[in-house]
Amino acid sequence: MTTNDTMELRIREVAQQLFFRQGYASTSTTQIAHEAGCTQALVHYYYRTKENLFRQIFLEQVEAALNVIGRSLCDTDSFEGFIEGAIGIYFDALKANPRLPYFVLEELVSNPERRRYLRENFVKKPTYIMFYMQFDALVRREQQAGRLAHVEPFDILMSIASQTVFTFLVLPLYQDLLARTDEQVNEFIAHRKQEITRMVIQGLKP
Amino acid sequence: MTTNDTMELRIREVAQQLFFRQGYASTSTTQIAHEAGCTQALVHYYYRTKENLFRQIFLEQVEAALNVIGRSLCDTDSFEGFIEGAIGIYFDALKANPRLPYFVLEELVSNPERRRYLRENFVKKPTYIMFYMQFDALVRREQQAGRLAHVEPFDILMSIASQTVFTFLVLPLYQDLLARTDEQVNEFIAHRKQEITRMVIQGLKP
């Protein structure tokens, strides 16, 4: 599990797992230390405060998520190709990190302080502004060519984000309440990817 | 704010607000008591434990949510009419209670114990089984008449739920990060209701 064996990184990895699983409020530095195999004082020695340790992990994850979004604009020849490619990239990224959406959402919703992190660290970043401009251009081009219904680009993004993110948000419920095996969960994810792609493309026909 | 002025109910109302806003872990009985205007011992006098107080509120809210779903099957003459009616009912209910989806999701995802509540209290309930059977029949009827693409009923529900619920999950982010007024938020909600309805109907055309 531990890739780097220095205690400093080990603590961060363990902390990330625990924050992902339980959220900030329900995770204690004592627990982090215990699972990392050191004393709780060491956690504070390396990261000073729990909030500090959390912020590093949180911002790193948000950054990673934004990079995925940036990478999803690779194929802009045809609109259908783009939709298919983008949803594919999102699903691959989320499958590798299924807890990410819940983690980010939880902290952003339940703590206004965390939203300040975002504003201060990512509003300046041109990545997602460029993304939005490029996406906007693509949509309007297709609409003028009559190949796309006249829907606001923002609504298209909402539709994709809703359905993609929601799939992973409810994954623990799906698995637990419907008593699904890991394999069945994987099939479910693959199936949803196809269906969402189909729904979005069909839903945007003029 | 307080409809009934007995302290017992007052505590429950305050507790509900705080649980909705902060979640279980970040809300203390001390804080509940303080906002209700009594001592913390009184909270325990009426509800014995914090978990107990929480469970009452949680199950009540889940019950209310399931009732909304049950009510949404009123108009089954045309499929389009049903979609429009159902999404309308969901949006009305959620607008009156915008924190509900996040509250239920958070507790269900972060605490397996809460999922046991559901299994024990609602698996027996025939409400949503009846709902699913009736919905399934409606979908298959429309598909055989060639008016609907051959999509699994479950995927249709996922699509509706994703987009409806997601709208309210990200509402605090939308309002805060994009600096929207309450009025703009209301417009956003109304706009999303229309768009989701359109997308779902269009996305299910054969």
Add this chain to the structure above:
DNA sequence: AGTGTGTTTAATAGGGCTATTAAACAAGTC
């Protein structure tokens, strides 16, 4: 006036949490 019942508070036990501090430890350098 006295009794009983339900409500509310003050006080507290007992525990966990964050953060700090001083001291022990390890390992390299002069």
Add this chain to the structure above:
DNA sequence: GACTTGTTTAATAGCCCTATTAAACACACT
């Protein structure tokens, strides 16, 4: 061997939390 520097632990201060207990309070009934 003494010194430095970075790592780790033990101990603890100070806080807040949950839950309990005993006592005060209010009010109806007789």
